[in-house]
Amino acid sequence: MESVIQDQIHTFRESRKNRGRLLINCPDQPGIVATVSKFLFDNGANIIESSQYSTNPEGGNFFMRIEFECPDILSKKEVLRTQFQTVAEKFSMDWKLTFVYDLKRTAIFVSKELHCLRELLWEWQNGDLLTEIALVVSNHEDSKAIVEALGIPFYYIPASKENRAQVEAKQLELLKEFDIDLIILARYMQILTPSFVEAHPFKIINIHHSFLPAFIGARPYDRAYQRGVKIIGATSHYVTNDLDEGPIIEQDVLRVDHREQIEDLKKSGRSIERSVLARAVKWHLEDRVIVHENKTIVF
Amino acid sequence: MESVIQDQIHTFRESRKNRGRLLINCPDQPGIVATVSKFLFDNGANIIESSQYSTNPEGGNFFMRIEFECPDILSKKEVLRTQFQTVAEKFSMDWKLTFVYDLKRTAIFVSKELHCLRELLWEWQNGDLLTEIALVVSNHEDSKAIVEALGIPFYYIPASKENRAQVEAKQLELLKEFDIDLIILARYMQILTPSFVEAHPFKIINIHHSFLPAFIGARPYDRAYQRGVKIIGATSHYVTNDLDEGPIIEQDVLRVDHREQIEDLKKSGRSIERSVLARAVKWHLEDRVIVHENKTIVF
Amino acid sequence: MESVIQDQIHTFRESRKNRGRLLINCPDQPGIVATVSKFLFDNGANIIESSQYSTNPEGGNFFMRIEFECPDILSKKEVLRTQFQTVAEKFSMDWKLTFVYDLKRTAIFVSKELHCLRELLWEWQNGDLLTEIALVVSNHEDSKAIVEALGIPFYYIPASKENRAQVEAKQLELLKEFDIDLIILARYMQILTPSFVEAHPFKIINIHHSFLPAFIGARPYDRAYQRGVKIIGATSHYVTNDLDEGPIIEQDVLRVDHREQIEDLKKSGRSIERSVLARAVKWHLEDRVIVHENKTIVF
Amino acid sequence: MESVIQDQIHTFRESRKNRGRLLINCPDQPGIVATVSKFLFDNGANIIESSQYSTNPEGGNFFMRIEFECPDILSKKEVLRTQFQTVAEKFSMDWKLTFVYDLKRTAIFVSKELHCLRELLWEWQNGDLLTEIALVVSNHEDSKAIVEALGIPFYYIPASKENRAQVEAKQLELLKEFDIDLIILARYMQILTPSFVEAHPFKIINIHHSFLPAFIGARPYDRAYQRGVKIIGATSHYVTNDLDEGPIIEQDVLRVDHREQIEDLKKSGRSIERSVLARAVKWHLEDRVIVHENKTIVF
Known part of the structure; x- marks a missing residue:
């Protein structure tokens, strides 16, 4: 370790x-x-x-x-x-x-979309995220090279609906082994089980690719396109067992127009997803966030 | 007339x-x-x-x-x-x-909150809304003085759930008498009947005091406060018979923080409500908006 | 009085x-x-x-x-x-x-452009500017009617380069008579003499129609247009004897594009001028602003 | 090659x-x-x-x-x-x-600050910058590893005031050898000679770390801090022989407050510098920018 x-x-x-x-x-x-x-x-x-x-x-x-x-x-x-x-x-x-000397120990969970992971690693290399990134866990191998290049342990754990129990058992074992204080879901795209979430109260930060509470759940950019919104958003929040309903830490938005197709929204949205998640994580690491009645006070 | x-x-x-x-x-x-x-x-x-x-x-x-x-x-x-x-x-x-010479004829419907009406009248006095404001209709008398001071006919039609049919009959008569092209709901706060809406396809513009599709329906600021959002919004859209689901013309947002209570959100929100509605109305008057599949193209 | x-x-x-x-x-x-x-x-x-x-x-x-x-x-x-x-x-x-009970007493100086005055009066009528507006002074009569309609004394003092001394003498007399705590230059467009400014340290708030320090001085929108900026701004600051160099209280900006001519920039800019000035005045009235080394701390 | x-x-x-x-x-x-x-x-x-x-x-x-x-x-x-x-x-x-099939050939000039280079490389890897990055030139070796890891030729050319002529001679030779269409100054921090600039009319894009025309020249964040601005900015423009006076392609801004010291402004500013430069480069590559009278039309 x-x-x-x-x-x-x-x-x-x-x-x-x-x-x-x-x-x-x-x-x-x-x-x-x-x-x-x-x-x-x-x-x-x-x-x-x-x-x-x-x-x-x-x-x-x-x-x-x-x-x-x-x-x-x-x-x-x-x-x-x-x-x-x-x-x-x-x-x-x-x-x-x-x-401040006692750095929090972080695990990053990621899937195939790497922009949020990249932003976190970059901020961390610049000295702007004061944490020890103890490991990265992914259900795909896309990020293996860039993670290991920084000397961070990478764990590839393929995930599917069928093997969720085994996957989480393995993940929990790693979180324990590495003595993790904070789990960051950097576009992990898998839903965690209630028992996993309950074991980490306000210790899991997610980035959702919409301006919550608009477009809770799957495929928010598709739905934003269908609804014809003029502004898209991203939301970082603590994970609770109500899907996308946990306390919001940070949000940001971006103006779009009728010319942007779903793929364009996804591309544009990446820039706010990554900055919103990075800010939320930073504030958590600096002990700036207090949760009260499913809302956050951010000092 | x-x-x-x-x-x-x-x-x-x-x-x-x-x-x-x-x-x-x-x-x-x-x-x-x-x-x-x-x-x-x-x-x-x-x-x-x-x-x-x-x-x-x-x-x-x-x-x-x-x-x-x-x-x-x-x-x-x-x-x-x-x-x-x-x-x-x-x-x-x-x-x-x-x-361009043929000014569109406008009716403004308003209730007790006057900030959107005031913005429209102000822009109009400045020559920035190129329309003929033919009349203002309200279920309250609060705006009577400022409307009549500008020489615009004001019609006070008290409204309740019980007399909706009579109220709309009177309104329709006025819209016909004044040969109206566009109805602006400037925080009118009453739901129009399906037949009224169907009689004016994409001729009614509403301002909703949230970032749609978040907080559809009543009391959006209360619900924004409860949800702990970090950004509030306003949306101007054409009225259809799906409540707050009509084609969006314009939206805007404003950053808020944990210190703002519901009353503060309402106050802050007024500034975006009024500018969003004014922009949407202006674009409609300049024939910049085309509706397609419940979305707008704004040129 | x-x-x-x-x-x-x-x-x-x-x-x-x-x-x-x-x-x-x-x-x-x-x-x-x-x-x-x-x-x-x-x-x-x-x-x-x-x-x-x-x-x-x-x-x-x-x-x-x-x-x-x-x-x-x-x-x-x-x-x-x-x-x-x-x-x-x-x-x-x-x-x-x-x-808080002791309301600050305010004098508003205005010229021919009334949008900032209107915003201040409107916020004040809504109870959002907690001050006693003791008088309005102008070198033009355009605002006389709207000011007096609210029961506020209006003083018309024509100003030119020749009569500056007399104008300021009259103004100083009024400020004394009305026991004024704060002077708001709501697009007053006249430069005050050094002695006038020195008599009111950090008691005069101006709105400058550019994103300072860009476009100090006259005709900022014309110069913004010539420079081809993609964003315009407005700045509210305390007046000192260095033109447009006093401590900045608040700024805001607005995106523009190549289609906007000088007149369009002026129109668009009005919306940020009025909100920036209103926020700065509000913070001053709430004793939120501390000046330190020509900068402000805004709490 | x-x-x-x-x-x-x-x-x-x-x-x-x-x-x-x-x-x-x-x-x-x-x-x-x-x-x-x-x-x-x-x-x-x-x-x-x-x-x-x-x-x-x-x-x-x-x-x-x-x-x-x-x-x-x-x-x-x-x-x-x-x-x-x-x-x-x-x-x-x-x-x-x-x-579209004929990709423009790009040279990136960079110094020790790598955030803009990183953003460009990242966008390019994602397929969002449709260009052939033919080479990277730097007066420092900091970026050598990340550039060469992508298979892009890296040229280290130490620069000082004394050897400017030789440095530019070498650079011009490389630009010719690689048949370059566009030079991107991604925080290059060296001033190019008039003859170098004249040889590439509207073919050199720079990122300046201020909201131009505020803070032209050196150390803009220091000066923004001294002036006490409430908003900082970044500007991407074509390089002409008037320092920081070339046609502006894109600008963006970020709200700051009194707590941010010069170092904080620099950190915060990096996020807008990189996105502003990336957008400007993208628009140039897509032939969206027309220069007219030292201004740009961006379609």
Whole structure:
């Protein structure tokens, strides 16, 4: 289980080795910001970036993301977590404390359409996706060469309706072996079983090639063409067991006109699919996304 | 039945009084452009703007719009139509010959939300909507003052589910009396009966406050909020008897984020609703829209 | 000096009468957020919305905007200001404490092009611009009727190169008489003298009809046409004594093509000019804009 | 001088081997369309796509692009050209007749920033850039591996201010040897000499990393940051001997905010640079661009 970390990522994580992120989701009430910021100050932390949002100041939900610098943070992980637990209990917080140095480990699932995979690999090579891409899984061999050229393990697992159970068993084994934090469906085109999805709550990001909730399901460009829309779109969302109904992380659109046939829509759409997925993955890796009531807050 | 034509429109139509437009829809075959352009040349016409589109050069449909100048065109209307009929028959054309001087007569239907009406009136006052606004019909009195201030007849016809038949009878009478070519539903919020719609094929333009086909039907902003979309939209389309399923003329979108509540979406959405409807109406008035298989070609 | 406040604005300010806003600009250092949030908590305030930004966590500048609810805030204005002064001094803050109930008083300067004025008045009637429009000043009479119809005082002051001193003297007198907080140049088309501008630092918002810094100065659409740009723009900025070089608050753009002549660009551009100016004014009125080194932070 | 043509391109050109394109630029007068379309009809050609534009119907310029199918066109090239010359002379036309089967031969010049090169290669591999990429020239070796992996000749020519004459002599030799039709400066970052540029009129396409005419010249992102713009852009244009002043083919923009430092602007900007350049190159290859008075008509 070799480690594939690009030079630029390595340099970046070293330069951020004292950087932590705190994500909070709790009932709103006075004093949260004062208490949390005092906690950080008392621990010698300096706030770099802070965002917050309340659904409704009276009786609503409160969400917060703080990125901070704290000397020797890597040696104080457990201390900080233990101490913050007290604060968290007082305000009934769902919370998460992460460390920029600890790269999330990613698995990319792909099929025959490679534009989204290519975009992810490219951004990653440029140091713009701070993750360890641990492996790529595909039901086709088209991407094998470009993946292995980067030193990333590639697993070819042919998939069909008949062998879905075996395929997923093999995939789950790999995800466990490689200790994966995030699964990216980069135009994987296979529907995952409910048990697979339930095992990875808000850990699977998909790109759907339409402006959801328009054209849920198969062949969205064909249907966009039939409907005669003047704008096409792409949507990146967390996968839940309601097909294409999971929390939306990012969307984008592109103007088209009557001259574009289905094949043209597919070509044009590739450019927004790849950028929308890349942005969604990036925000997830930077702990910018909080899910609440099947919607996302993106800080 | 007085006539309300703004100064700027009057000046414009005078400056275009030799201007005609030819719209063609026929099976594709070689020779169409050569024949049509020869017809125009032989009649002393100079082509100002020409657009064409073929769904498929072999056995598909051919669409064309030509705007041209022809000396004394207003005295030759019937001659041109008669002559062109021969050309049209040879190529099995659906066709239309219109004259810029003959302003289309418009009825605007509105309810309590006035932003779309205001935009249309404003564009019209600026000389950017070349039409005669013959009357405004509303089931509320909110717009009476601003309509009558412009010298446009205003008809208040209270509407409910119970009196729909009477309301439409009164409306149809007015449309006939005022010799209306185009009905604009500027957030009218009432569903028209099948017989009313069938009496005006591709003569009714609606603005729907979503990015169709997402959020067909009632309360689209509420549903957009519930779904957590990152982009909202507006769609202008011809009304058919399939609710919100008529041919789309124009759409536009706007980025939103998690902080925007339903009321914020409604406010933001108003700016795209009004511009999308205004563009769709303008294109219709300029004879730029051809309907084909529930889609539009916009030249 | 009568007061013109629309019903909707009145209702809104009543519903927000305990709402305050704190804007801070100071050298960055640990403890700012902790101290400010403790100050608010100790005064019984609940944070509704908070944004912050550091140019550089080590030795850079720190900017913050907090909107909060505080019981009986209107009776505690001076107490809060006095108390916060102590906090501010500790961190060498530039700061401002404002109260939503205290509407800013606005003067709109306009010339013959009325689309921006119309947009502002419309947004204001809808309750979307929370300000008291105290007067409109123009060097032409075109807008007199629509302004006075809303009960807003209109002052016609003919302007020419020769009488600039007298014109500005009269304008300054009016601004003083009406106790104006913000001057909006809604396509005013006259250049203000250095002394006039200096008397109103970051209190004058202009709309320039280009994508600055492209096409600084006169006739930007003509020059955009000559240059053959594929996208036109509009820019709203604070006025300084460097022509069109003041801090940019908002910009937007619109795609155009080779068919559009100068007049078409002007028409198309109106839609972005009006929305860009309206957004910039709205953000200023909501105390969302902080100027730093000739740039704006917009929270 | 081996030939590198991808499979997909080969398939496409075979399927279009009877396809021609006619580009016309002449003084406007009645009868042009009729004459040209009759010429095509008489030669058995079927018009697939046709676009035209007049700067001004009375005494202006007329531009036209027609794409057509004509049986056995490859054996009739010279006949068609000779025959059309007669038509062209009658109307004083500048004209060009091209054949889709005859791929244009391209040279890409690149420096150390590879994102634009990568995009071009990718589009080309997908069959979306119908050209023969004959060689890549660079003053750095960074791109050698990815270029040669595709079987494309790579020439490393170190460049400095001192050796410009020798560098260009070598480049010109290669352009001649490889019989190049189009030079793409994919972030080449070197200024070409006047004689080099003059030798290739409207045959050199550059990508400039700003929204021209804003930030002409060096370091546009630094200057965009200093100016505090809210939107950044990229511009693709033909190279002339006025730096960054050549005819603009395509532009696009991206919204940014105060949090983005110069490095962030550079990263964000890469996505629009690459797509803008790819679109401009594609349109040039499809003979969609006509230059007129330092502007482009893009059909």
